[in-house]
Amino acid sequence: MPTAAPNPTATADALATGRAPAESVESHDEVTTRDRVLRLIVELGPISAAELARRLTLTSAAVRRHLITLETEGQVEARDDVPVTKRGRGRPARKYVAAASAHSHLGTAYAQAALAALAQIKQALGPEGITAFAQARSEEMRARYAPAIEAAGDDFAARAQTLARLLAEDGYAATARPMPGGIAVQVCQGHCPVLDVAEAYNELCEAETRAFSDLLGVHVQRLATLATGGHVCTTHIPLKIPTRKDS
Structure with a gap:
C-alpha cells in the first residue's frame, strides 16, 4: 500500500513552530476561545481572570495565557483594583478592560463611508446638519x-435592563449593572459600532443620551464614553428621584 505524501504546508508549519501538523486544529480553537475572552472583556470589563475563567468554563491557566496574548497585541489593558478594607490591606486584584484597538477587531459599522457622508453634510449645512442627523438617528432608536x-412596566430597573438588552442586540455589548444600595443602575456599553463617527461628532453621543432619558422616563447622566477615551460608555440611571412626569 503506497504511503500518503506529506502535506508541504503542514510540514512547513511544523518546522516553523516546533509542533506537529495535527495541532493546527487546536490553533484555530485557541483563536476562537481568545475571541470569546476578548468579547467578554468588552462586555463586562473591568473583569478579573478568575471571573473570566468561571464564565467561560476554562481553567485559570488557559485564561491567563489568552490574556497575555491579548495584552501583547494591545487589545486589552490590565488595571489594579485595590480592595477597600478597613486597614487597606490585601493584594490588588488585577482586572482587564478593552483597549481602543479591540473595537477595530470587533468591527464598526461602515465607519469610513459614514464619516465621508457626514463631512459632506457639515460642509453643505453646517453644524446644524450634523445635529439634525444625530437627532434623526436617536429618534429612529426611540x-x-x-x-x-414600555412593556417592561414602570420599574426603572426593569426598563434599564430592557434598554441594555436592546443595545446588546444592536451590537453595543451592553449590560445593566445595579449600584450598591439600589439607588441607581448603570447601563454600560462595552462596544460602539459607530465609534469612529462618534469620536469625530460628539453630537451622536449627546442625542443618544437624550434618547435614553426619553425612553426610560427619567433624567440620566452620561459618566463616560468610549468616544472620549473611556473604556466603556456608562449611563447613570437613578432609581429613587422624581421622574419627568412628576416634575
Whole structure:
C-alpha cells in the first residue's frame, strides 16, 4: 500500500513552530476561545481572570495565557483594583478592560463611508446638519426601542435592563449593572459600532443620551464614553428621584 505524501504546508508549519501538523486544529480553537475572552472583556470589563475563567468554563491557566496574548497585541489593558478594607490591606486584584484597538477587531459599522457622508453634510449645512442627523438617528432608536421598554412596566430597573438588552442586540455589548444600595443602575456599553463617527461628532453621543432619558422616563447622566477615551460608555440611571412626569 503506497504511503500518503506529506502535506508541504503542514510540514512547513511544523518546522516553523516546533509542533506537529495535527495541532493546527487546536490553533484555530485557541483563536476562537481568545475571541470569546476578548468579547467578554468588552462586555463586562473591568473583569478579573478568575471571573473570566468561571464564565467561560476554562481553567485559570488557559485564561491567563489568552490574556497575555491579548495584552501583547494591545487589545486589552490590565488595571489594579485595590480592595477597600478597613486597614487597606490585601493584594490588588488585577482586572482587564478593552483597549481602543479591540473595537477595530470587533468591527464598526461602515465607519469610513459614514464619516465621508457626514463631512459632506457639515460642509453643505453646517453644524446644524450634523445635529439634525444625530437627532434623526436617536429618534429612529426611540421608535424601535419604545415598545419593549414600555412593556417592561414602570420599574426603572426593569426598563434599564430592557434598554441594555436592546443595545446588546444592536451590537453595543451592553449590560445593566445595579449600584450598591439600589439607588441607581448603570447601563454600560462595552462596544460602539459607530465609534469612529462618534469620536469625530460628539453630537451622536449627546442625542443618544437624550434618547435614553426619553425612553426610560427619567433624567440620566452620561459618566463616560468610549468616544472620549473611556473604556466603556456608562449611563447613570437613578432609581429613587422624581421622574419627568412628576416634575
